[in-house]
Amino acid sequence: xxxxxxxxxxxxxxxxxxxxxxxxxxxxxxxxxxxxxxxxxxxxxxxxxxxxxxxxxxxxxxxxxxxxxxxxxxxxxxxxxxxxxxxxxxxxxxxxxxxxxxxxxxxxxxxxxxxxxxxxxxxxxxxxxxxxx
Numbered sequence: 001x002x003x004x005x006x007x008x009x010x011x012x013x014x015x016x017x018x019x020x021x022x023x024x025x026x027x028x029x030x031x032x033x034x035x036x037x038x039x040x041x042x043x044x045x046x047x048x049x050x051x052x053x054x055x056x057x058x059x060x061x062x063x064x065x066x067x068x069x070x071x072x073x074x075x076x077x078x079x080x081x082x083x084x085x086x087x088x089x090x091x092x093x094x095x096x097x098x099x100x101x102x103x104x105x106x107x108x109x110x111x112x113x114x115x116x117x118x119x120x121x122x123x124x125x126x127x128x129x130x131x132x133x
């Protein structure tokens with residue numbers, strides 16, 4: 001499975017979380033004021049924020065894949081370990097896949113925007129959940 005397939009799966013899972021969360025918002029709005037579904041909202045918000053962090057991390061990797069980041073050149077320091085080599089390969093940044101990553105950047109941004117908006121709506125619905133970053 002290449003990076004594009006993995007990204008599509010991640011974006012698809014995140015979109016499914018948003019869709020499922022949107023479908024339950026109406027119920028949540030009517031049960032939270034009397035405390036009937038607070039735990040459900042908190043669990044749902046955790047799940048949405050988890051996927052938000054995954055999509056944000058994948059977005060960072062996509063940006064790194066299309067930029068020309070050079071491997072760090074380390075100094076010879078007596079008390080420090082040497083820097084590992086081949087870091088781009090280690091984190092899955094292959095130059096031949098850069099064009100595919102460009103195509104996915106906009107999609108990832110849209111998914112991240114939707115997840116942010118939905119998490120914010122969940123917090124508003126609950127009225128007591130703090131913002132997270």
